[in-house]
Amino acid sequence: MGRHLHPHLPTTESAVRALRDVAREFNVEMVVTDDIGADQTSRRTSAGAFTVLDPDGSLPHEAYVELGGSPVVSVQLYPDDDARITVEGVVFDDVPRDAVPPFVRAVHGGLAHVKGRFFPPGWWLIVSLPGDETYKELILHNTLTPWLSGKVR
Numbered sequence: 001m002g003r004h005l006h007p008h009l010p011t012t013e014s015a016v017r018a019l020r021d022v023a024r025e026f027n028v029e030m031v032v033t034d035d036i037g038a039d040q041t042s043r044r045t046s047a048g049a050f051t052v053l054d055p056d057g058s059l060p061h062e063a064y065v066e067l068g069g070s071p072v073v074s075v076q077l078y079p080d081d082d083a084r085i086t087v088e089g090v091v092f093d094d095v096p097r098d099a100v101p102p103f104v105r106a107v108h109g110g111l112a113h114v115k116g117r118f119f120p121p122g123w124w125l126i127v128s129l130p131g132d133e134t135y136k137e138l139i140l141h142n143t144l145t146p147w148l149s150g151k152v153r
Contacts, residue, residue: 005131006098012061012077018101019065019075026108029068034061071147073107075100087112088145090125090137102129114144114151123148 009015016032023030060079067073076084083100085092087107095103106112112127123139125148139148 006102006129009097009100012063012079012097015077015083015097015100016063016065019067019104022101022104022108023067025105026069028108031066031068033064035063067104071107071112071145073104075104087125087127088148089141090139090148092127092135092137095135099129099133102133103127103135106130112151113153114139114148115153123152125151 007018009018020030062079063075063077065075065077067075071088072086073088074086077097077100078084081097083095083097085095085100085103092103106127106129111129112125115124115126116122117124123144125137125139127135129135144152
C-alpha cells in the first residue's frame with residue numbers, strides 16, 4: 001500500500017475491475033479496449049513483430065477505458081503499474097495504477113476543481129484524493145469546457 005491508502009492493484013485487469021465498480025457506483029457507461037502482448041502494447045515499440053512475451057517471459061496487458069457521461073474521462077492503463085488519465089481534455093500522466101480508481105471516484109464525486117492564477121497565468125485542474133493526495137495539471141486549451149467552468153473556485 002505504501003504511503004497512500006489505496007488497495008493494491010497488481011495487474012491491469014484488477015484495475016479494470018476496480019474501475020467497473022466505480023462506473024457502477026456513479027451509473028456511467030464504460031468501454032474497455034485491451035491490448036495484450038509485447039507487440040500490441042504502446043510502450044513495447046522495440047518488440048519484434050509477433051513477439052508476444054516480454055524478455056522476462058511475462059505477458060504485458062494494457063487497457064484503454066472510456067467512461068461515458070460528464071465529465072469526459074478516459075484512462076490508459078499501462079503494464080508498468082501506471083496510467084494516463086484524461087479529464088475533459090486535461091492529461092494527467094504517470095498516475096500510479098493503485099490511485100486510478102480513487103482518482104476517477106474523486107472526479108465523479110465532486111472532489112475535482114479548477115483554480116485560476118494571474119501569475120503565471122492559467123487554469124489548473126486539481127483532483128484531491130483521500131489521504132491528502134492531490135494531482136494538479138495545467139489546462140492547456142484556452143477555453144474551459146462547460147464541466148470545467150462549473151468547477152471553478
